[in-house]
Structure formats: C-alpha cells, structure tokens
Amino acid sequence: MDDYFGSYLVVVVLLLLGCGIVGGGLAANRLLRPHRLTEEKLTTYECGVDPVGEGWAQSYVRYYVFAYLYVVFAVDAVFLFPWATVFAAPGFGTTTLVEMFVFLGFLFTGLVYAGRKGVLSWV
Amino acid sequence: MIQSIDYAAIAPPLIVAVAAIALLLADAFGASRRVLGLVSLGAVGAALVTVIALALGDRRATFCLTGDLRGNGPPSCSYVTDDFTLIFQGVVLAAALVVVLLSLEEITAAGARLPAGEFHFLLLAAIAGALTLVAARDLVLLVVALETLSLPVFALVALRRYDGVASEAALKLFLVSVISTAVMLFGISLLYGVTGAMHLDRVAPALGRVPGDLEPVAAVGVVMVLAGFAFKVAAVPFHFWAPDVYQGAPLPVTAFLSVVSKAAGFAGLTIVVALGLPAYGHVWGPVLGVLAAVTMTLGNLVALRQRSAIRLLAWSSIAQSGYMLAPLAVGDERLPEAVAATVAYVAIYSVMNIGAFAVVIGFRRRAGAPAAGPAPSWDTLDDYRGLARRNPATAAAMAFFLICLAGLPPGVMGLFAKIVVFRATVAGGATWLAVVMAVNTVIALYYYLAWAARLFAAPSGAAEPPRMPRGAAVRAAIGAAAAGAVVLSVAPQLVLQAAAAIT
Numbered sequence: 082m083d084d085y086f087g088s089y090l091v092v093v094v095l096l097l098l099g100c101g102i103v104g105g106g107l108a109a110n111r112l113l114r115p116h117r118l119t120e121e122k123l124t125t126y127e128c129g130v131d132p133v134g135e136g137w138a139q140s141y142v143r144y145y146v147f148a149y150l151y152v153v154f155a156v157d158a159v160f161l162f163p164w165a166t167v168f169a170a171p172g173f174g175t176t177t178l179v180e181m182f183v184f185l186g187f188l189f190t191g192l193v194y195a196g197r198k199g200v201l202s203w204v
Numbered sequence: 205m206i207q208s209i210d211y212a213a214i215a216p217p218l219i220v221a222v223a224a225i226a227l228l229l230a231d232a233f234g235a236s237r238r239v240l241g242l243v244s245l246g247a248v249g250a251a252l253v254t255v256i257a258l259a260l261g262d263r264r265a266t267f268c269l270t271g272d273l274r275g276n277g278p279p280s281c282s283y284v285t286d287d288f289t290l291i292f293q294g295v296v297l298a299a300a301l302v303v304v305l306l307s308l309e310e311i312t313a314a315g316a317r318l319p320a321g322e323f324h325f326l327l328l329a330a331i332a333g334a335l336t337l338v339a340a341r342d343l344v345l346l347v348v349a350l351e352t353l354s355l356p357v358f359a360l361v362a363l364r365r366y367d368g369v370a371s372e373a374a375l376k377l378f379l380v381s382v383i384s385t386a387v388m389l390f391g392i393s394l395l396y397g398v399t400g401a402m403h404l405d406r407v408a409p410a411l412g413r414v415p416g417d418l419e420p421v422a423a424v425g426v427v428m429v430l431a432g433f434a435f436k437v438a439a440v441p442f443h444f445w446a447p448d449v450y451q452g453a454p455l456p457v458t459a460f461l462s463v464v465s466k467a468a469g470f471a472g473l474t475i476v477v478a479l480g481l482p483a484y485g486h487v488w489g490p491v492l493g494v495l496a497a498v499t500m501t502l503g504n505l506v507a508l509r510q511r512s513a514i515r516l517l518a519w520s521s522i523a524q525s526g527y528m529l530a531p532l533a534v535g536d537e538r539l540p541e542a543v544a545a546t547v548a549y550v551a552i553y554s555v556m557n558i559g560a561f562a563v564v565i566g567f568r569r570r571a572g573a574p575a576a577g578p579a580p581s582w583d584t585l586d587d588y589r590g591l592a593r594r595n596p597a598t599a600a601a602m603a604f605f606l607i608c609l610a611g612l613p614p615g616v617m618g619l620f621a622k623i624v625v626f627r628a629t630v631a632g633g634a635t636w637l638a639v640v641m642a643v644n645t646v647i648a649l650y651y652y653l654a655w656a657a658r659l660f661a662a663p664s665g666a667a668e669p670p671r672m673p674r675g676a677a678v679r680a681a682i683g684a685a686a687a688g689a690v691v692l693s694v695a696p697q698l699v700l701q702a703a704a705a706i707t
Contacts, residue, residue, distance in 0.1 A: 176206050197232035
C-alpha cells in the first residue's frame with residue numbers, strides 16, 4: 082500500500098512546484114512593480130476598447146434550440162460510427178442496416194416536430 | 205450475432221411507444237385535442253388487450269443472448285413476459301387507462317392551458333417505460349426503462365409553466381431523481397465489477413461465489429442499487445419530493461406518479477432483489493426492513509397533521525409504500541411468499557388509490573375552479589363536508605376507497621392485502637416489523653376515517669356544498685375504480701391467487 086500511494090508523491094511534488102512558480106511569480110511582481118493608479122488603469126480591460134454599459138447584461142438565448150438539436154445529432158453520430166464499422170461484417174447484414182434507419186427515423190421525427198412547431202425559423 | 209425479436213412479447217410497450225410518436229406528429233400537424241385524447245385512450249386500451257391475450261397464451265422471452273455469448277450459461281433474456289410481468293403490465297395499463305380518462309377533461313378539454321399533444325406524448329412515453337421496466341431482466345434494461353419512466357415525468361410535472369409551484373416541484377423531482385440514479389448506477393457498476401455479468405440470472409449465481417475480499421464491495425453495490433428504486437417508490441429518505449410534487453403537478457400526473465410509477469418501481473425493486481440478489485438477502489433484507497418501518501411511521505405521523513387533501517394522499521401513499529416494502533424485509537428466507545405478498549399489495553393499492561385520486565380530481569373541477577388554476581381552491585379536507593348530500597354516489601365511492609386504504613371491513617380488499625403482508629412478514633421471521641405495521645395501521649385509521657366522516661357531516665355553513673361535475677370521463681374513471689374495488693372486495697382471491705401463482 083505504501084508503494085501504491087508513494088507513487089503519487091511525484092504528483093504532489095509537481096503540484097507544489099507549480100503552485101510555487103505561479104504564486105512566486107505573482108508575489109515577486111507585486112513586490113517589484115511601481116504602484117501608481119490612474120482612472121484609466123482602473124477601468125475594466127475589454128480587449129483595448131472602451132467598456133460600454135453595465136457589467137450585468139442580458140442576452141436573448143435564441144440559439145439554445147439549435148444547441149439542443151446539435152446535441153441530438155452529435156449523440157446520433159456516436160452510435161453511427163461503431164455501427165458503420167460492423168454492419169458489413171458477416172453475421173450482421175440487412176437487419177442491422179434497417180435497424181439504423183429505424184433509429185434515424187426517430188431522430189427525423191424529432192426534427193419534423195421541431196420544424197412544425199416553428200423553432201427552426203430564425204426570428 | 206443478431207438477437208431475434210419476438211414482436212408478440214414486446215407488443216404492449218411497442219404499441220404505446222408507436223402511439224406516442226404518432227401523437228407527437230399528429231399534434232405537430234394540427235390534430236384536435238379531442239382526437240389526441242381518444243387516440244391516447246385507444247393505444248392504452250389496445251396495449252391492455254394485448255397483455256390479456258399474452259396472459260392467455262404461452263409465456264415468452266426475447267432479446268436473449270445468442271450462440272457463443274451465451275455459452276453454457278442460463279438463457280439470459282433481457283425481456284421476459286412471465287406471470288409477474290403480465291400482472292404488473294396489467295396493473296400499469298389499467299391504472300394508466302384511468303389516468304388518461306381523468307386527463308381527458310383536465311388537460312385535453314378545449315380551453316385548457318396545457319399543451320395536449322405534448323402531454324399525451326410524454327404520458328405514453330412514461331407508460332412505455334413502466335411496461336418495459338416490469339419486463340426487464342437485466343440491469344442495463346432496468347436502468348434504461350427506469351429513466352424512460354422518469355424523464356417524461358419531470359416535463360409532465362413542469363407542464364404548468366405559468367405556475368411557480370409546478371416549476372419548484374419539477375426541480376425537486378429532477379434533483380432527487382438524478383441523485384438517486386447516480387447512486388444506483390454506481391451500485392450497478394460495483395455489482396458488474398464483482399460479478400462480470402449484467403443479466404440477473406447470471407448475477408445471482410456469481411454473487412453466491414464472490415471471493416471474501418470482494419464481499420464488502422458487493423454489499424455496498426447491493427445497497428446502492430436499492431437507492432434508485434427507493435426514490436421511485438418514495439421511501440424515506442428519498443420521500444421528500446412526494447408531497448410538493450403531488451401538489452404542484454397537474455392532478456392526472458399526480459395520480460400517475462402515485463400509482464403507475466410506484467407500481468413499476470416496486471416491480472423493479474422486486475425483480476432486482478428476488479432474481480438478482482438473493483445471495484445478499486442478509487444485507488438488503490434488514491436494510492429494506494428499516495426503510496419500511498421508518499417510511500410507514502413517518503408517512504402516517506405526518507399525514508395526521510395534513511389539512512390539504514392532496515398532501516394527505518401524498519403522505520398516505522408514502523406510508524403505504526412502507527407496507528409494500530415490509531414483506532421484502534425477510535431477505536432470502538421464504539422469498540417467494542414475500543414477493544407474492546408485495547405484488548398483491550401493490551395491485552390492490554393501485555385500485556384503491558387511483559379511485560381516491562379520481563374522486564379528488566373530479567372534486568377539484570367543481571364550481572368553476574379552473575382545471576389548471578394557480579392554487580388549489582377546493583383542496584382542504586373541510587371542503588369535503590356535505591359531499592354525501594349533493595353527490596351520494598361519489599361520496600359513497602370515496603368513503604369506500606378510504607376504508608379500503610385504512611383496511612377495515614367492508615373494504616375487504618384492503619384488509620386482505622394487509623393480512624397477506626402481515627403473514628409474509630411474520631413467516632419470514634421479521635416479527636418486530638409486523639408489530640410496527642400493526643401500530644401504524646391503527647394510526648392510519650384516524651386520518652382515513654376522519655376524512656370519510658367529513659363526507660357525511662353537515663356542510664360548514666358559509667361555503668356552498670360542492671357539486672360534482674357533469675364530465676362523463678371523470679365519472680367513468682370513478683365508476684371503473686369503484687367497480688374494481690367492489691369486485692376485489694367480494695373476491696380478493698382473484699389478486700391473491702394470481703400473485704401466489706407467479707412464484
């Protein structure tokens with residue numbers, strides 16, 4: 082058991098080293114740098130452009146439906162890849178081919194439903 | 205390599221699932237609410253007919269392991285329609301039929317604010333999950349079916365989007381469900397790690413010969429698997445979603461949760477412990493015993509203090525879960541008898557509880573109370589005063605359901621269900637649990653009888669005594685449940701013998 086946990090000692094040492102480098106760098110920076118604040122230095126850094134408006138903004142997540150639909154088809158692809166590697170192998174054949182199209186049919190049903198309910202048209 | 209599929213065996217869930225998709229498309233292409241409701245009713249009815257046809261024919265099994273995967277082991281079928289499955293599919297579909305009837309006016313009626321197509325789609329999807337769950341004989345199919353049953357229910361509970369109570373209820377249900385599913389999946393992964401099998405007929409012998417240093421792992425796995433089902437049947441400590449969800453959900457969904465979902469949960473629990481884990485009866489037996497004792501005691505004590513009809517039914521159904529769990533506390537000692545007792549109690553409970561919910565739903569719809577209003581306006585027990593004067597038949601039915609739930613004559617079926625559970629518990633050597641049950645039965649008498657007495661009391665002055673609605677569907681639902689209750693009270697052996705025959 083000692084050996085088992087002992088092998089993690091390297092990880093702990095590495096972790097401490099990493100924290101030391103980052104923390105040490107920031108601390109050294111703080112000690113060495115001059116400290117003269119101006120109004121402009123204190124504004125929020127926004128890629129060099131002057132910040133506009135409040136920090137709290139609301140946006141309309143119109144694209145969440147598309148995100149859902151993307152997830153549906155991404156999951157579908159997860160099933161398609163292993164299927165594609167075996168369906169031509171001996172012992173599978175037509176049944177396997179039809180099964181996948183039944184599955185795709187279910188997904189297509191969802192897409193038809195979403196389309197009919199009007200979520201696919203961009204307002 | 206390819207599993208052959210016996211379409212006759214999987215017909216009940218298949219019919220319901222295909223109807224669900226057809227309804228979703230029909231709704232998208234603008235079918236009327238009335239048509240949607242009737243198609244939904246027809247699909248559940250057709251599935252019930254196929255279950256009866258299957259019960260008359262041979263016993264079937266499908267999705268079995270093929271050729272070299274099977275080797276010299278047991279047949280290892282994932283989906284089995286034996287007597288146990290058929291009884292539970294019958295119970296689930298009969299209760300689902302009543303739920304759809306109840307929803308015809310509550311949700312499908314013109315002018316209701318709930319989306320009818322989505323409601324029926326989600327309801328049928330959940331029913332398909334329940335039908336698969338009771339037939340599943342391997343851990344993967346059990347989990348998938350349990351989730352197919354759970355996921356649509358979150359959306360069903362949240363369907364009243366304009367109501368904060370419903371959203372809160374759905375979120376609670378979701379969080380508790382996710383946690384219990386995670387715990388259960390962890391347990392299944394431990395069991396798989398120990399036994400190397402997923403089919404219950406392979407897990408059971410493998411658990412009998414677990415090497416000594418892996419025994420604690422297997423025991424932890426067993427207890428964790430129980431957690432998922434404890435959530436589904438609302439056993440303490442996974443019970444606290446029940447009262448809020450029952451109150452926040454549309455009432456037909458509440459009836460579904462309290463009967464269909466619970467019956468399926470008990471079926472799953474029984475399948476896992478009786479078929480998969482008999483070797484660890486010394487672990488899950490005492491755990492279920494303690495769960496049963498705590499569940500029934502807490503449920504009954506809190507129910508005593510309820511003034512709202514829905515919350516009272518919620519806590520009472522938690523307490524009833526305790527009775528249903530009790531026989532399983534015997535562990536692997538006289539297990540067949542215990543399973544039969546649990547099955548009989550679940551079947552009888554379904555009839556009486558769906559009846560009580562049918563009356564409450566009909567009552568809520570009276571006097572212009574909005575079917576999907578923001579707050580239950582006629583929900584306190586005192587509102588039921590004087591119901592017998594305006595609607596003697598409904599009040600008599602309600603009183604009968606309550607007496608059955610309490611387990612008093614003339615509610616013979618409730619009485620027999622309790623006797624069967626007592627006998628199995630004592631026979632299995634869990635006498636202490638039988639004593640706890642006896643005390644709890646007496647506590648429960650108080651609130652059931654207090655409610656029943658209010659039905660016949662004089663109306664409380666100011667409020668006009670409510671009249672039941674004219675709706676034919678709700679009346680048919682109450683009538684069907686009452687007929688079932690009367691038949692089973694005259695001839696309780698119908699259920700008891702069927703349950704005894706499965707083992």
